Amino acid sequence: MKALVLTAPQGPQSATVTERDTPVPAAGEVRVALKAAALNHRELWVSLGQYPGMQLPAILGADGAGVVDAVGEGVDADMVGREVVLYPAANWGDNPDYPSPEFGCLGMPYPGTLAEYICVPADAVVAKPAGLTFAEAAAIPLAGLTAWRCLTTKGNLKAGEKVLITGIGGGVAIQALIFAVAMGAEVYVTSGAQDKIDQAVALGAKGGVVYKQEKWGKSLAALAGSVDVVIDGAPAVSFAEYSRCLNMGARVVIYGPTGGAKFQVVAPELFFRHATIHGSAMGTLDDFRAMMAFVAERNIKPVIDSQFNLDQAVDALLYLQNDHGMGKIVVNI
Amino acid sequence: MKALVLTAPQGPQSATVTERDTPVPAAGEVRVALKAAALNHRELWVSLGQYPGMQLPAILGADGAGVVDAVGEGVDADMVGREVVLYPAANWGDNPDYPSPEFGCLGMPYPGTLAEYICVPADAVVAKPAGLTFAEAAAIPLAGLTAWRCLTTKGNLKAGEKVLITGIGGGVAIQALIFAVAMGAEVYVTSGAQDKIDQAVALGAKGGVVYKQEKWGKSLAALAGSVDVVIDGAPAVSFAEYSRCLNMGARVVIYGPTGGAKFQVVAPELFFRHATIHGSAMGTLDDFRAMMAFVAERNIKPVIDSQFNLDQAVDALLYLQNDHGMGKIVVNI
Known part of the structure; x- marks a missing residue:
């Protein structure tokens, strides 16, 4: 099969699309013929070796959707042919509060x-929502799971509450915006660029503040008053500004x-x-299932910026590395 | 009646023991003939005007225990004669997550x-545990309530977990130590003085670190490994040191x-x-009831440093203001 393989931690150009053995599902696993994958900044960090516990060579890519084409021992053969989305991680462990080693x-x-085939545990796939294409389904898992756990398990966001989402260009931030709007929250955003705030408003945000202006926390206070939940991937440049806008009982979630x-x-x-600051990273398989059920039930669509083919996967990574538009970069397979 | 009244925000010496009208219980209230009160640093801040929403003159003192001697309209007359401990605050409101304005x-x-009599809502008193003197019962409410909410509602401390309590000389810290030991936790402390650590060990702590040594976080790591819960009243001088010792899923509670x-x-x-930093301050009436039930059931005793009479209340405040021993300062009435 074809796969995007990183052999050295020297940036996106040290990854290449090459031939690898097609994996065979072990007991309890399904093999998925991937139809689409999507990129996250994680691939860039991994390609630069900036990740704990580096192991190379590695087939890159956390987000994927496809069709089950084989099953291992002990897995119901009826699963073959099912259209599925993949839980983007493995082995969280038994404690829902934090992952195992x-x-x-x-x-x-x-x-x-980022490969033609992948084998994963049979319980780590969920049905692709009927209303989504493979490209759309592949654009959700990692960013969506992170955003979902930040908003629900950690942020305990309730309908009618005000939520601030920083850096609305990012994948987690956009998905958090889409979920929070669907949950009935009043959403405010920050961005370096007014056009991204305008796009966020088109997606349902009430408004936003350009963080390149000085003392933008005052503009936020004038716009939003106080906020109940903050979803923040950039606390070093944001916390000091929005902290003046935290409501009683506020929950700040840093990812x-x-x-x-x-x-x-x-x-x-x-x-x-009586405020709380949570650290959050990805989420459990139960978080993922709850998120995908919400996506299916509420007909949630991700925002896609652009699409590439697997042969262009390195170009897609380079496009991600440079400043790009708003939304996910999908790689069709 | 006699009461310690603060008339100007100029320190403990601007408070005096003077005659005031004995209060009459309104509908729904009980009057308590106080037998003992206890001091908190709060009285010092109030005496210096360092508290939001200052209103003077004020009768000082948050902690008290005594005997119900009169009831207002609608309150069961059987309450007269009951030995009680007072919830140290009022009007938390309906939301358990944070107090109302x-x-x-x-x-x-x-x-x-710090008076001979006080009127409070009838539901804001709980029975004095039979195993405690009035002085002991009065030494618990405010520090105990703060410590209890930090450990339970916020810290979610479980038996067998490791907890770090900073600044073990303080009232909240000592009470947190006593509760955490009774809950079956493995407790570590910090203090500026080795003799306070020794006293903490006598109360059930496993050990402690003197925070006046440089890089004491390394000593803590060597002593305790990683910790699950931190109860911290001094994050500016502590957080950077103990943060290296936080376990996965750790809960830091700042009070x-x-x-x-x-x-x-x-x-x-x-x-x-996947760690969390909570801010916490005092607690709800339900927190108070749960704490007092635990105190009664587990025969918890506070640590008392010294005792004064009401006529010596200003001396007691001055003693609190200077460096004193370990434990609560009680004022018998």
Whole structure:
């Protein structure tokens, strides 16, 4: 089969589309003939070796959708032919609060989705929602799962509450926007560019603030008042500004370090407001199933920026590395 | 009646023990003839005007225990004669997650416990545990309630988990130590002085670290490994050291600003560990009832440093203001 294989941690150009043995499903596994994959910044970090526990060579790609074409021992043969979306990780473990040491993503350490075939545990696939194409379904898993757990398990977002989502160009941020709007929340965003805020408003946001202006927290306060939940992948450049807008009982959920690792907290702002700061990363298989059920029931569509073929997968990574449009980059297979 | 009244926000010496009208219970209230009160640093902040929403003159004191001696309209007359402990605040409101704008403590804005009598809502008193003297019962409410909510509602501490309690000289810290030991946790402490760590070990702690040594986080790691819960009233001087010791799924609970308001968080440490930082302040009436039930059932005793009479209440405040021993300062009435 063809697959995008990274052999050295020297950036996207050190990955190549090459021939690999087609995997054979082990006991308890299904093999999925992939129809579409999607990119995340994770592939760039992995290609640069900037990830704990690097193991090379690796087939890249965490997001995928396709058709089951073979099953291993002990798996119902009726699964063959099913259209499915893949849980983008494996081995979370028994504790829903945090993953086990064996936890990892598809696309390093586990084989990835930028390939013609992949084998995964039979319980780690869910039915592709009928209203989504393979490309749309593949655009959801990793960013969607991260956003879902931030909003629900961690943020406990309720209809009618106000939520701030920082850096609305990013994949997690856009998916969080789409989910939060569908949940009946009042959504505000930040971005470096007004046109991305305009696109967020078209997707249902109430408004947004350009974070390149000084003291943008004051503009946010004027626009939104106080907020109940924050979904933030860039606390180093955001927390100090929005912290003045936290409501009593606010939940801040941090999922990324864009713009720097460190941020400063004012303790009395935290305890007099009875506020909470959660760290969150990806999510459990149960989170994934709950998210996909919500996607199917509410006919949620992701935002797709552009599409490539598997032969162009390195070009797709380079496109991701440069500043691109708003939404996911899909690789059709 | 006699009461300790603060008339100007100029420190403990601007409070005096004077005559005030004995209060009459309104509908739904009980009057308690106080037998003992206890001090918290809150009284010092209030005496210096360092508290939001200052209202003077004020009868100081949040902690109290005594005997019901009169009831207002609609309250069962059988309550007269009951030995009770007082919920140290009022008007939390309907949302258990955070208090309403009307929420406040006894001892400013509401009348305090450093007095011969106080009127409070009939449902805001609970039976004094039979195993405690009035002095012991009065030593628990505010510090105990704060510690209880940090450990349970916020920290979700489970038996067998490791908990770090910073600044073990403080009232909340000592009470958190006593509760955590009774809950079956493995408790570690920090203090500026080895003798306080020794006293903490006598109360059931496994060990502790003197925070005046440089890089004490490394000593903590060597002593405790990683910790599951942190109860911290001094994050500005503590967080950067213990953050390296946070376990996966750790819960840090911040309840005070001793040593400075600001602390720095490393975002990846938070999200890769799926850790949470909670702000917490006091607690609900339900938290208070649950804590007092635990105190009665487990025969919990507070640590008392020293005792004064009501006529010496200003001396007691001055003693609190200076560095004193370990435990609560009780004022017998």
